[in-house]
Amino acid sequence: MKIVLSATGPGFEAAVDERFGRCPYFLYIDSETLEIEATDNPGEKASGGAGIVAAQAVADKDVKAVLTGHIGPNAHEVLSKAGIKMFTDVTGKVREAVESFKSGNLKESTGPTVAGHFGKGPRV
Amino acid sequence: MxxxxxxxxxxxxxxxxxxxxxxxxxxxxxxxxxxxxxxxxxxxxxxxxIFDKRETASIPVPVVDEEKCTHCGECSRVCVYNALAVLKTAVMTFPELCHGCGACAYLCPEKAINEELRGxxxxxxxxxxxxxxxxxxxxxxxxxxxxxxxxxxxxxxxxxxxxxxxxxxxxxxxxxxxxxxxxxxxxxxxxxxxxxxxxxxxxxxxxxxxxxxxxxxxxxxxxxxxxxxxxxxxxxxxxxxxxxxxxxxxxxxxxxxxxxxxxxxxxxxxxxxxxxxxxxxxxx
Incomplete structure (x- = not known):
């Protein structure tokens, strides 16, 4: 199954980024073969509508599930419409997150987990 | 002056x-x-x-005619405010992000976008x-x-x-x-x-x-x-x-x-x- 993770870097050892719309990288991973493709997130530096443009980008890649920390209301709306499952509160390394997903230990979210503009501003 | x-x-x-x-x-x-x-x-x-006249201030926002839309994605590509998302079978608009520039309607190859005023x-x-x-x-x-x-x-x-x-x-x-x-x-x-x-x-x-x-x-x-x-x-x-x-x-x-x-x-x-x-x- 093709899934996508919000990540702080381009490989399996990177951390899952808690922000969906504003994360720097999206990692597209085939959960069976572990084939991985990293792309920039078009929402990272968007002046507004980051969640929307990020959600559209992952929907264009035909993913079945998103693994991330939090999802805001606009991204949630777009991903729901696209029929993509959302797993939130995911933390740790990308490799571990994919393992947790495969073993069915992640929580599927049914609504936005944060208000808009959650991911804006510097992270410390 | x-x-x-x-x-x-x-x-x-x-x-x-x-x-x-x-x-x-x-x-x-x-x-x-x-x-x-x-x-x-x-x-x-x-x-x-003493005010004797009131007008609504509004901006034009896109309304997509789903009958005509082919989901080509041009409108979302030209929108610098990310106010539209185009999926394979649906278009979504986010009027609160729209600046009313009109680019989406103007550039839609199918002429599937009309604009309506939002106060x-x-x-x-x-x-x-x-x-x-x-x-x-x-x-x-x-x-x-x-x-x-x-x-x-x-x-x-x-x-x-x-x-x-x-x-x-x-x-x-x-x-x-x-x-x-x-x-x-x-x-x-x-x-x-x-x-x-x-x-x-x-x-x-x-x-x-x-x-x-x-x-x-x-x-x-x-x-x-x-x-x-x-x-x-x-x-x-x-x-x-x-x-x-x-x-x-x-x-x-x-x-x-x-x-x-x-x-x-x-x-x-x-x-x-x-x-x-x-x-x-x-x-x-």
């Missing part, structure tokens, strides 16, 4: 200057005051206008004595002031004197309010913040090629840095309004300076003459 009042820093006295200038000139000229600080208009508190504020038009008064009020929760400001400015006289009260800062709403003016008065206070933001405002109005002059409000013993800056930049210092408890008391009761202390009226008439001289010089 269009004279705008801007500041950079907030709370320097733009509205004090705008209202007193309008009242002073209204005896001998046709004058209107346009409060373009649509996020927080306050000139009405001092001029107490984001109100324009109120009225009179205060012999001053014509217009202001815009952005609805609470809306982020886009410039379209409301543009709609306020549609009411500018073709003759007479139009005085525009701008918002503080140097961002889009200020540019929208100030552009097209014949002259811009920059009101500052003699503080490091005042000077810093004055310099930003000067840069902004210069890039719009509008001549400007400075008024120091709450003028006291600390004026020298502002004066040195104006000297260096060759900007005329047009007026000083002292730090004075009487002026503050009047203002706190919503009484315009020139109505509370009548000798200020002549100073504002002189100010207008200085502005006219600057504008004339600029035209040569």
């Amino acid at each position: 269009i004279i705008s009042i801007a500041s950079g820093k907030g709370g320097t006295g733009k509205t004090l200057v705008a209202t007193s200038l309008a009242l002073s000139l209204s005896e001998n000229h046709r004058v209107q005051l346009l409060d373009c600080d649509v996020e927080e208009p306050n000139a009405h508190i001092f001029l107490k206008p 984001i504020g109100v324009i109120e038009i009225g009179r205060s004595g012999s001053v014509d008064f217009v202001h815009g009020v952005l609805n609470v929760g809306e982020a886009m002031a410039p379209p409301v400001i543009r709609q306020v400015k549609k009411h500018i006289f073709s003759d007479g004197i139009s005085i525009i009260d701008a918002s503080p800062g140097t961002s889009c709403p200020v540019i929208e309010a100030v552009k097209g003016s014949d002259y811009c008065l920059l009101v500052t206070d003699p503080t490091p913040f005042g000077l810093n933001d004055l310099a930003l405002a000067v840069e902004a109005v210069r890039s719009l090629q509008i001549p400007c002059g400075v008024i120091i409000n709450r003028s006291d013993v600390n004026d020298s840095q502002i004066e040195a800056y104006c000297d260096r930049e060759n900007i005329p210092m047009l007026m000083k309004i002292p730090l004075d408890i009487e002026i503050a008391k009047l203002y706190s009761r919503g009484i315009p300076l020139v109505l509370g202390i009548s000798e200020w009226k002549d100073r504002f008439i002189d100010l207008f003459e200085d502005i006219c001289a600057c504008v004339k010089q600029e035209a040569i």
